[in-house]
Amino acid sequence: MDSSCKSLLAVVVFVQFCFILWIHSWLMRNTGDEAVEKKYVALHLNDGRMGNQLFHMINGYAIARTIGRIHYLPYEDRFRDLVVQRLKQLERVFPAIKRTYVIDKSETNRTLVKFANKSCCVYDDPKRLLNYDDKYLLLDFAWVQNPRYFEGMIEEVREILEFSPSVVSEGNHLLDMLKLNSSSLGNSHGISFWDRPQQSTLCIHIRRTDFLERNISTNMMDTVVAANDIARGMVSFYLKGTFHDGLFGGGVLH
Template sequence: MIVVELMGGLGNQLFQYAIGRSLAFKKKTDLFIDTRFLTSRNVTGQRVVFRNYDLDVFNINPTLVTLDISRRYGTSSSFLNRYGKRLLNHWIKTGTLTYVYERIPFQYDSRIGQVDDNTYLSGYWQSVRYFQSVIKELKSDLCFKKPIPSFANGLAEDIQQQQSVCVHVRRSDFVTNLRHNIIETVYYQQAERMIRTHVTEPAFYVFSDDIDWCRTHLRFDGPTVFVGDEYAGEQAGTYLHLMTLCHHFIIPNSTFSWWAAWLSKHADKVVIVPKNWVYDRGTFIKSDELVYPGWIQL
């Protein structure tokens, strides 16, 4: 069995599912997920943002791990106990599973290549190299469970009939968390100029968790639609579905829109991502582990 611990929002959960799916496929074993830390409302620490299990917007149904395994290996909800428990799991191997935690974010960990069956994974695992070998299987897995709702059909048709550019703006908790490096409006201005060197007559569709801010602060030299919250749908599933229908992408340092771009079926899509992804330990971590050939870092 391969067990992967889920943490964070839908974009993060997708990266965690992807590495688990890849390892389970390679080892010809079953994939289990641990949602206990994700859904806990007793988590302590700075800048805690509670999330829900959101993978069920897709037509997948991974198996939940047993409570015993979750308690033995899963991340503690207490900030003071988290790292102690991690060290305990790493150094004292009294359980049935091998515990592997992510050492450095946004950097491929070569230990994953040696992972065997019966392993518990804890981390965010945000690198395309973790799941390159199962892209076909992932594309098959990550089909939306529900069709675009009828109230959004007109918008979906408009998106598909144009050289649509998905512009995603992430704010909310990023505004007060310096680690996430809020993307400034100048990035979107430069990205529009870059898009125009590749795309004729682009139409811009703006998606955001703060659409009113976008209406006030963003301007594009072309048809622009600000997609309001009424299109979000349950678990923001409709929002994500609409985003995947776009032809091209200007995304911030957001795993949510990263997956929208990845799931887009347009082979000739132009995807622009910020070069600096997060600010960590006094320096910027680049988006190198997240770009594909043809994707543009700006």
């Protein structure tokens, strides 16, 4: 092969190599990570107890999912340590909840967006946020307690709020103790208290802390009367969540 042919072949190989590099670069720009920039959305942190933090996590995650963003916890010094402590407690009970958020470790250039009139219970359609191109959005409210944000993803919420094995074990132990204590109340014709037909034990969680701390007047006897009516079978009610159906399952009890 003479020198001219060798030179021509070298040029052809070089052009092919450059073409391959260009194709690879074009594919990366149009189908790779550079084409899909991650975007984030957050709510203000709050100093609420476990129930409010749980609402915050699930609703924040649901809002983010609705608009194709990632739920992040903003860098806000005021409640940061408290929220991190609450999250550790929540994750012990619901391990999967840690997949619903990321923590902002430093100040970011975020865009503050008015949302839900800063109300805990007013519903504001998250889809209106789709028009924002900003990488970080911070919704201007902290208390979010409206289930409409996650009503379209109940099954996923159930999975997120799956109890950890240790909590299930603790719960089973408490139930066993409850059965033991109930049976000690006496037998009827050789049948234990727990195993009697139509016999059960009613547990009621009464939330009074907010009322006491804020000095809101309440009538405790109304709750006692209502509990007794339920226990005697005088009323029917719809129970959201049972041991068999799981969270958000339900049935009519008499």
